[in-house]
Amino acid sequence: MEITEIKERLSLSEVLKHYNLEPKNSMLKCFMHDDKTASLQVNVEKNFYKCHACGKTGDVIQFIEDYEKVSKHEAIKKAGVLALGSQPTPQKNTNPLYKGAADFGQVETSAHFLEKVYLSFRKGIFNCVPAKEYVKSRALQLEDLEIGFNSGQLHYADRKNKDPNKREALIQKLTDVGLLSLAGTNSRTGGQAYKTFGIKSIVFPLKNKENQIVSFYFRSIIDNNNSKHFYLKNRSGVYPNYPNPETKKLILTESIIDAASLLQLKIINEKFSVLACFGTNGLNEEVLNSIKNLPELEEIIFCFDNDKAGKEAVKKYSKTLNDLFLGKEALRIGSVELPNKDVNETLQLHDEEIFTKLLGERKFIFSDEKEKGSNPDKTTKSVVFTDENKSMPPKTSPNLSAIDILQQKNLLQELNKLIEKAGIIGEEQSRLLLFLITISYLNKSPLHGIVQGSSGSGKTHIISRIADMMPQEDVLRFTRITESSLYNWGEFDLFQKIIIIEDLDGLKEDALYALREFISNQVLRSSVTIKDKKGNNKSSHKIVKGQFSSLSATTKGELYEDNMNRSFIVAVNESEEQTEKIISYQNRRNAGEIDKNGEKLATNFVQKIVRNLKHYEVINPYATQMQLPSNVKNKRRLNEMFQSIIKQITLLHQYQREIKNDFLITEIEDIENAVEILFESIILKIDELDGSLRQFFEKLKKAFKEDQFSRFDAMEITGFKKTQLQFYLNELVRLEYLKQIGFANKGFKYKISYNDNIQRVRKELKDSFTKQLEQLKLNATEHKRTLNGNQTNTR
Structure with a gap:
């Protein structure tokens, strides 16, 4: 059906009824922004709408696109389905499903017919109080989700039609798709009786790749353990629909109601796509194909039930998906540990923000490391399914993936190169x-x-x-x-x-x-x-x-x-040397000598490295053998920070470190790196002057020694402007590092009054750390010899 024909046949009034929207004085609350007062005006005669707050306007197709937040192509398809049962010219209230009668005989295909059936189900749920109460008890928002209700009256929808052939055609179609079955003779009329499939159930539509309804899932609202779930015969389609091809993070749930629960959450809609499996044995071929055709997919997250069957299914399906994506770009497969039975129950018992926490704490799945080329002698808590990253590290290692970098012995050096390539010059x-x-x-x-x-x-x-x-x-x-x-x-x-x-x-x-x-x-x-x-x-x-x-x-x-x-x-670092490095980089970048795209690729590659890091608890067996100098301020807190950096370096090397009882074990190399990286920060904790003030004072000491100088002399040496310069001079006078001489009306002179030796402090601190590290290595060597000796004696 052409777009012009759709617009001729489909009225805005029908579209509004399809979404159960009832304007008051031709006004609605705008669904495109947080609208506290109705600002969206609808003109059902001219078939257009306009929001007087955000300025959005459009026709029936644009309305569907904006309301469902789908692509233009999907909106046209949806409008085409709705238009099939409409009159050739737009009229108010022409949709027969909302008048209590449906001319199903005009529908050409099964998908179109099921779309009309769903419209009747959708109308039915708003007319059934028990159905609405059941949906509310499951913490589902009726207005935000595609949910209908099967009251069992569908085959009576055309009862006002006096043409028996059309009534029989409707019943035949309902029987063909499995919504009706023969049930003997009606005792009251003597005619054929029918049994309704999925009666007294809420209904969820299942859709194909073209976003057409091709089947239904029924969930009984009657507490009957033997009749909770129903699927239409010859089930096909997925829920809620085929994921967007641009999907990067996909959540798989065990049930359709769990998927519907997640679809209501803002964090999910912004960052994830959701796809329902049909139970613990329901990762069928169609669901797999819908996942396989996602070229941008980076991560799959299982949100299955917190029971034995759910956990076993996650293990089984993670292997299936791993095999499915072998040879493709890096893919992570994770699992969320729910605090309650399932996703829906968790949402009932907690605020929706809990899913932010749960997704942040998701764990990654065990796998056979030999298949991925990992070191079989290492025990890992989680494995990333990866082949090769397209975002390239520096040209010196063009074929390395994020995992390859994390497994390198010179990890910190390689990481430092990437950080520089991403645009931070110097400051190693x-x-x-x-x-x-x-x-x-x-x-x-x-x-x-x-x-x-x-x-x-x-x-x-x-x-x-x-x-x-x-x-x-x-x-x-x-x-x-x-x-x-x-x-x-x-x-x-x-x-x-x-x-x-x-x-x-x-x-x-x-x-x-x-x-x-x-x-x-x-x-x-x-x-x-x-x-x-x-x-x-x-x-x-x-x-x-x-x-x-x-x-x-x-x-x-x-x-x-x-x-x-x-x-x-x-x-x-505000030294002249660092300034020259930055200026040189800026000039080369503006001259086109530096690839700007290279910065972006390096940034993306570091992001991949971070994404591949997992949380571990760390044990540092050498923690009691390293001591900070006694002259630092707040030594207790600094010591904890020092140990924290050692832990962070250990975590960064998690693909190279030993794991015992789920604890990552620190090596002496991690402590060496921590001392080197943290050294300047420790100096700042010792020094009375902050970093910028210390660099300023060192320039004055080098230039003037015991000579008097004016602020103009200091300005020439340091390059600082008047305001910043005077602030630093006043601060040094206050701390008694400088002596102020003369009177303000004639201009102050300054002289260095305390010529401290920060270089000596630095050397003493460096020597202290070096001595302790050498002792650590010596102790470790002797311990290793002792163990080897004991093993020899035992033999």
């Missing part, structure tokens, strides 16, 4: 530290970092580029956080997220306090006033859980001390 140890801090958002005890630097030093650029390398669905970026905003998130909205705060200086004390409590306790609890259903005020307890890592940028040398104590402090 700082960028690795920030990367380790950021990926900790998957752990139970995530880490936090603050990047300090003067205005224009590139601190915001660094944290933004690190955030770009993370899975973007997990990143939240803020320029400003108000005093109470952190208290107003949903319970799990900040669970396993990465928070980027571009300017920590703009946060007021109350916002810093909330952030500090989140970092320390991972939860905010507040008492709030809400209105009950009757409009009365009452107190309520609001909880926001915040398992997130964070990166912040600041120009301040001294922030709220408790916030700094809870975070790693990283100083931007």
Whole structure:
């Protein structure tokens, strides 16, 4: 049917009735935005609509496209089906199903006929109170889902038609598709009696690849253990429909009602496609084919029932899907552990935010590692099904996949190359530290970092580029956080997220306090006033859980001390050497000597590396043998942070580390890397001056030694402008590192009054760590010799 013919036959009035929408004074609440007052005007005579708030307008086909959020092609198909039973010219209330009679005899195909049948079922559910109550008891939203009700009256729909041939044709069609069966003689009339299939059941349509209804699933609303589920004969189609070809993450449920439950959730609709299996033995050929034809698919997630049968089915089907996708691009297969019997029961007993938490904690499936080329001597908790990534690492290793990188002994060096290729120049140890801090958002005890630097030093650029390398669905970026905003998130909205705060200086004390409590306790609890259903005020307890890592940028040398104590402090390198590196990179990039697409590919590749990391608990057998220097501030908290970085490095090497009793075991190499990466941050904890101020002071010491100098002399040496320069000079005077000489009206002179030796402190700290690491290696060697000796004696 041509588009012009569809528009001639299908009226907007019929479309509105199909979706059970009843305008009041030609107005509806707009479904394309959060509309508190009806702003969408419908003109059923001229068959168009317009929203006076968002400006959206269109005809009947556009209405279907906007309402169902489908493609134009799918909307045209849907409109064509609806138009088949319509009159040639648009008239009000012409759809026979909504008048209580259906001219099914005009329908040409089985799919078109079943579409008309579903329209009758859809009308029926709004007229049946028990059906609506049952749907509500299952935590299903009738307005958001395609659900009908079979009252058993379908074959009476054409009772007003006096033509017996048309009535017989209708009954014959219903019998052919299996909705009716012969049931002897009617005792009252003496005529043929019929039995209705799936009577007193809610109905879900099953669709083919063309998005046409080809079968039905029935769920009885009567509590009868012997008649709960029904499928139409010769079942075909899938629920809710064939996934979008652009699907990257697909959730498989054990039942149709579980799939319907997930379709109501905002987080699911935004990030996932959903497909129902037909029970624990219901991953049939059509479902498999619908999955196989998803070229962009990256991950399959099972949400099966939390019972023995469900768990066995997940193991069986994960192997089936693994075999199905052999030879294709990397695919992860995971499973969600439900706290209750199934998805639907979980939704009934919890707020919908729980699925944010459950999906964030999904586990990845066991598999035969030999099939994937993994080391058979290693025990892994989860396996990623991968062949080769298309996003390429640096040119030095063009054939390496994300797993290959994670299995390399020089992992940190390769990762550092990728980070540089993604656009962070220099700052070798700082960028690795920030990367380790950021990926900790998957752990139970995530880490936090603050990047300090003067205005224009590139601190915001660094944290933004690190955030770009993370899975973007997990990143939240803020320029400003108000005093109470952190208290107003949903319970799990900040669970396993990465928070980027571009300017920590703009946060007021109350916002810093909330952030500090989140970092320390991972939860905010507040008492709030809400209105009950009757409009009365009452107190309520609001909880926001915040398992997130964070990166912040600041120009301040001294922030709220408790916030700094809870975070790693990283100083931007503002040396001339670093400046030359950045300028050279900028010039080469603008000259076309650097492939801009290469930055994007490297960023995407690092994202794949992060996605392949799993959470483990870590045991560091050497934890009691490493000591921090005694002159650091807040040594207790710094020691915990030091151990956390060691754990993060161990986790990053999870494809190379030994696992004992589900614990990942730290090696001495991890401690060496932690010392090297964290060294500058530890120096900042020891030093009274923050990073930018220390670099400024070192330039003054080198240039003037014991000579007096003016602010103009300092400006020439350091390159700072007046405001920033005067701030640093005043701060050094306050801390008594500089002495201010003279009077303001004649211009102050300055002289270095405390010539400390930070290089000596650095050397002493380095020597201390080196000595402890050498002792660790010596002890490990002696322990190994002892074990070998005992084994020899035993033999």
